[in-house]
Amino acid sequence: RGGPENLPILSQHLDSFDNEEKEELRHRPKLVVLGSGWGSVSLLETLDPNDYDVTVISPTNYFLFTPMLPSAAVGTLELKSLVESIRNIIRRVNGHYLEANAEKILFSEKLIKVSVKDAEGKNRPFYVPYDKLVVAVGSTSNTHGVQGLQYSHQLKTAEDALTIRKKIACNLERACLPTTSDEERKKLLSFVICGAGPTGVEVAAEIFDLLNEDLCRGFPKILRQEISIHIIQSRSHILNTYDKAISEYAMKRFENDSIDLLTNSRVKEILPDEVVFDQKNEKGEIERKSVPFGLCLWSTGVAQNPLAQDIVKSLKSSQQNRRAIETDTQLRVIGAPLGDVYAIGDCSTVRTDLADHTAEYVRQYIHSKHYSHIQRHSSIITDDDIRHVNLSHTELKELSSYIQCKNPIATEALALMHEFIPKYDTTNSGHLSFDQVKAMLKEVDSKVTSLPATAQRAHQQGKYLGKKLSKLVKTHITLSINDIVDGDIDNAISKPFKYTHLGSLAYIGNSAVLDLPGYQIVGGLMAMYLWRSIYFTQSVSMRTRVLLFMDWLNRGVFGRDILS
Ligand code: FAD
Ligand code: MG
Ligand code: MG
Ligand code: MG
Ligand code: MG
Incomplete structure (x- = not known):
């Protein structure tokens, strides 16, 4: 027992001694993953086995292939083709699963308050300790305050x-x-x-x-x-x-x-x-x-999950977004002890704070352009110099490429900067002052704070984090103190997360529309075929693939089965 509420603390799982691998893993760092959706599953599939003692906590004991849920709702596909047991998924990493709801995170104690209902419907809360925590609890439906x-x-x-x-x-x-x-x-x-x-x-x-x-x-x-x-x-x-x-x-x-x-x-x-x-x-x-x-x-549309709301509330001033948990570009929750807690998927957003760093970017840019032959730069370019810069359009473009290599998450955003330059050059002088640059970056920030709430994004973040977590365990020992600036191990071993938009698809009546970067495809059997094959290859397991294929075949030959 322990923690602020003196609740039982989980010290071992029922299956901790089931086999040698699991026994070994008891001495590894504890990785707890909240949720069993897109973000979590992509992470679990990328993580190397035997790096962490993994525990997944989620009220749903299956992964759901959401893009095809509309088809299942009308009987085009069988539901069993779209779900995969979470226990099958965690077997690869010798993980544990608890069917429960995470209610609260106690950041300083490194405990998760978890609640389950017993047979009589009574609440039985307990704590689960973690070394690394990944929050991937998704989103809920937006009610827009409508009654009924x-x-x-x-x-x-x-x-x-x-x-x-x-x-x-x-x-x-x-x-x-x-x-x-x-x-x-x-x-x-x-x-x-x-x-x-x-x-x-x-x-x-x-x-x-x-x-x-x-x-x-x-x-x-x-x-x-x-x-x-x-x-x-x-x-x-x-x-x-x-x-x-x-x-x-x-x-x-x-x-x-x-x-x-x-x-x-x-x-x-x-x-x-x-x-x-x-x-x-x-x-x-x-x-x-x-x-x-x-x-x-x-x-x-989507709204914030209750746990995500609670996390944002308990980290108060560090969190500035009302709709999602803010992370840095390494996907670490801002305000939580550095490197303990990550958030991915619908419940999270990566903060871009380009405007706050305007002075820093301008200083570094000027230095790299004019003084790169001199080692130390801070004394050469004074704060006054920075406040009085007047950057030409060409220089602004160079500045934006410079920011882009420092901050890859902003790639899409900085394309915007080029569009905004004329707008902020109010006097048509061909130059922007420091304040104008800052105001422009602020608008750029506001346009990119949220990544889309899609499986595509959750999947990319899960994969990124799975790879990084495995790398973290392995390089911890080999990194020298000099490699780690300001105690930031994540930054030393991995590049910031970068979202790649692969396009959107939607099915609209025996045809599909695809919105791929650079071109669009609409209508016809070709689009429908593409729509299916894209998801077909994304689908998690061979079992699911076979089932999906059978469903399509079945539907093609016998029609839908709405009545069962
Ligand atoms: P989810 O996949 O929603 O997973 C969240 C998990 O957290 C769930 O297992 C849930 O049970 C669990 N959980 C919730 N609260 C707690 C708690 N307190 N403690 C522990 N666990 C908790 N995206 C696309 O890219 N393409 C599409 O075509 C597409 N179609 C969609 C169709 C439908 C009908 C729906 C509903 C969504 C669709 N999406 C699509 C969106 C996509 O499903 C989501 O963006 C994606 O699931 C987000 O992944 P996630 O891991 O953040 O959350
Ligand atoms: Mg998830
Ligand atoms: Mg899901
Ligand atoms: Mg869809
Ligand atoms: Mg999520």
């Missing part, structure tokens, strides 16, 4: 997908009963989707395909005419994080498919069987409207 969400469905977990699937089947059957009135039937067959990001759009497309391709086999023909699909979106476009061409293609496609797109519309409330929303018309007037539903999906 309990009448809608979300699509985040495997259970969600099952519930939606059952509900669709149940509504279709009820629509066929002789006791169901015409009006009731229309309502049962009305699908309302709030939010037109990739998830909302994909679910709409999947439902549309289902109804068109499979409903005619076996269900009364009249159902087809009474079905309606509505998408409520607050902006004027759907898929608005994608390239404009893609967004327009998707809108056109949906219009042809007679999917009802309600743009410029904000959901006000969800009632048991209708969604109330305000729609702005062309004149800018707001009209209150409503649409009845048999099934309503809520997918309007």
Whole structure:
């Protein structure tokens, strides 16, 4: 027992003596990973076995292949093809798993407060100690403060997908009963989707395909005419994080498919069987409207997970972002003891603080340009010199390349700097003053603080951190004191994390849209084929790959299986 609340402290796992490897590992540093999603699993797959005594804590004992969850929700794919047991995944690193919720991190004691419910539903909290902690707890759905969400469905977990699937089947059957009135039937067959990001759009497309391709086999023909699909979106476009061409293609496609797109519309409330929303018309007037539903999906973006909120709150002034845990470019949580705690995936964001370092960057840049032959530089360039610099456009471009090599996370951001130069050169003098440079970097910072909440990003961060953690253990002994500046081992052994955008994809009704850096592909079988093959190769295990393949084959030959 111990810690501030005098709770039991976990000292060994039930399986700590199961085999020789596990016994050996008891003497290794303790690595605790919170969560069993994209970030955690990529990390666990990259980590070398036998470096750490690994413990995964998560309330879900499986990894979920989220990009294909919309397909599972309507029965295009079997759910079992999209999940992988976390116990299978940790076997490679001889890790331990605890099905529990992490509630709080005690940074100075290096303890995690974990809670589980016993058979009577009573809370049984305990502490898990760590040497290194990785927080990868993901995000929750954004409620936008709307009332009545309990009448809608979300699509985040495997259970969600099952519930939606059952509900669709149940509504279709009820629509066929002789006791169901015409009006009731229309309502049962009305699908309302709030939010037109990739998830909302994909679910709409999947439902549309289902109804068109499979409903005619076996269900009364009249159902087809009474079905309606509505998408409520607050902006004027759907898929608005994608390239404009893609967004327009998707809108056109949906219009042809007679999917009802309600743009410029904000959901006000969800009632048991209708969604109330305000729609702005062309004149800018707001009209209150409503649409009845048999099934309503809520997918309007992500919000902060409770543990992440608690972490940000307990690190107070060090954390400046309201939406995610801020890390440095080595993915270490800012404000926690250096190198103890990392955060990856949806729950985190990498801070870029270029503006705060303006003076430093300018000083180093001037030095490297004019005084590189002189060893020490601080005395040559005075603070006054820096405050009075006037950098030409060419010099600014050199400065931006200089910052870029110091701070690779900002690569994308610094492309922005080139665009901003004219904007901040208010007098058209061809030069920017120190204050103008600083203001410009501030705007650049504000544009890049958050990386996208995608599997792609979580996966890249997990891989980066897995590699680094293994390297840390091994080089700890061989590094000499001189290699480590300011006690920063991470910086000595690894480059900062760099996000590579590989493109976005979305499925929109027997075709797909791909937004790859530099070019876009829309529509047709080619896009669909690409969409599938990309995920096919990303999918975690051979077992999953075989299952997914069988599902597609099965669907191609026999149609979907909505009723099971
Ligand atoms: P997650 O994968 O969400 O994992 C979080 C884990 O933490 C879960 O296991 C959870 O149970 C656990 N957890 C939560 N709270 C606690 C706690 N207190 N203690 C311990 N464990 C906890 N991204 C793409 O790039 N492409 C796509 O096509 C795509 N499609 C998507 C479709 C859907 C329907 C959804 C829901 C998401 C989609 N995403 C897609 C987004 C992607 O799934 C997320 O960005 C990704 O899962 C983030 O990974 P993560 O590791 O941060 O969190
Ligand atoms: Mg995770
Ligand atoms: Mg996941
Ligand atoms: Mg998707
Ligand atoms: Mg995360």
